[in-house]
Amino acid sequence: MSAAARTLPPIGCNGRGAQASSLAAAVSLVEPPIEAQFSLVREAGVFDFFDRLPLPDQVDAYLRCIERFGLPVHTASWFYALGRDEPLLAEKLRLASAIGAATHNIMLYWHDASGRPITDDEVVDFYLRAYDQGMALGVEPAFELHVNMWSEDPRRIAPVAQAVQRRGIPFHFTLDYSHAIFKIGNPRELAICGLTQDVADGRAVLDPFQRGNFVDQWLEMGIVRWLQVRSVAPNGPRNLWSINDPGNSVAAVPVHSIFPYAAGEPGRGILYPFAEPAAGEWHSDWQPEALACTREVVRKVLDHHRAHADSPLRWITTEMINLPDYAHNARFSLIGQNAAIAGFVRDTWAASAPGC
Known part of the structure; x- marks a missing residue:
């Protein structure tokens, strides 16, 4: 077994989760300055790096913060629509390279720019294009499991x-x-991409505790490069405090969406607090048992990484973020929730060490 496979990969925090929110200051779509985001991640004391892609005018600020706070940027993400964003890919890869990121996470929308669902062959072609362009800059692509995407x-x-x-x-x-767990037991979410019958018949297994689940399949394939950890609950509550306004564009929600977003509806339920919220911090009841699937996925990925010398796992990030389908308008500490997950990852790794 190689030393790499015996070492916990570095843990980063998504910049969208770097908010010192509270009962007095709810999680907001208006984010702190980049310097404040870096500072919050550093002050949390449990992170090794900062995870975010700069805008074109932010590169110098990122480079200053990387040096000032001692937090490199190893990973960075963006989202793309076929038939519109091919030139954008090259720009985002250059930005990732400029700040020293080694992996660019790519979210490729389910529909192309005209509203047509894209095919698997088109996804493959885009990956190969991203690989050729990215590797020339020292930035590898990674494609994400994500709602609204292929x-x-x-x-x-x-x-x-x-x-x-x-x-x-x-x-x-x-x-x-998290993008699979929240669908468990949720008829509407299972139906959106046609999973209902395959889940009922056992051909598609979302539950990480059940044999034949997708997590085990992907780990066995040796493809999991980056673990993103966001706590969710199976069939968990929607974000009742974030009501959809079609007039406000939101990151990662495309013009053509597989989910029927409608005015006045709450956000999708793709987040559940990891640390127990205090009274008034969360819109719904909280039960620790609801975190079992999230915890099990972390355990599975870390156990596989420890046991396999050729493990491709390179990065771990926490993903408690501020968008409407997630934590928007919650009144707990968003950076605190991310730090709690990072602490759990570290504790889980330590507990599984030989001799423990």
Whole structure:
């Protein structure tokens, strides 16, 4: 077993989660300055790096913060629509390279710019384009499991990965299993991408405790490059404190969405507090048992990494973020929730060490 596989990968915090929110200052779409985000991540004391892609006019600020706070940027994400954002890919890869990021996480929308659902072959082609362009800059691509993206249907991931691998190219996968866990037991969410019957018949297994689940499949394929950890509950509550306003554009929500966002509806339920919220900090009841699936995915990924010398796992990030489908308008400490998850990851790794 190699030293790399015996070492916990560095843990980063998504910049969208760097808010010192509270009962007096709810989680906001208006974010602190970049310097404040870096500072909050450093002050938390449990993170090794900062995870975010700068805007073009922020590169110098990022470089100053990287040096000042001792937090490198290893990873950075963006979202793309086919037929519109091919030139944007090159720009974002250059920005990632400029701040020293080694992996660019790519969220590719379910629909192209015209509203047509994209095919697996088109996903493969975009990955190969990103690989060629990115590796020339020292930035590898990783494709994410994510709602509103081609991968919202988890059955598509293995065929796409295998098609890339047949070209002799490694497929790097970003595992954010919150985007699967929250669908468990939720009829509407299962129906959106046609999972209802396959889940009922056991052909698609979302529950990480059940045999044949997707997490085990992807780990066995050796594709999990980046673990993103956001706590969610199976069939958990929607974000009752964030009501959809179609007049306000929101990051990662496309013009053509697989989910029927409607005015006046709450956000999707893709976040559940990891640390118990105090009275008034959260809109719904909180039960620790609801975190079991999130905890199990972390354990599975870390155990696999420790046991396999060829583990591709390179990065871990916490993903308690401020957007409407997640924590918008919550009144707990967003950076505190991220820090609690990072602490759990470290404790889980330590507890599974030989001799413990």
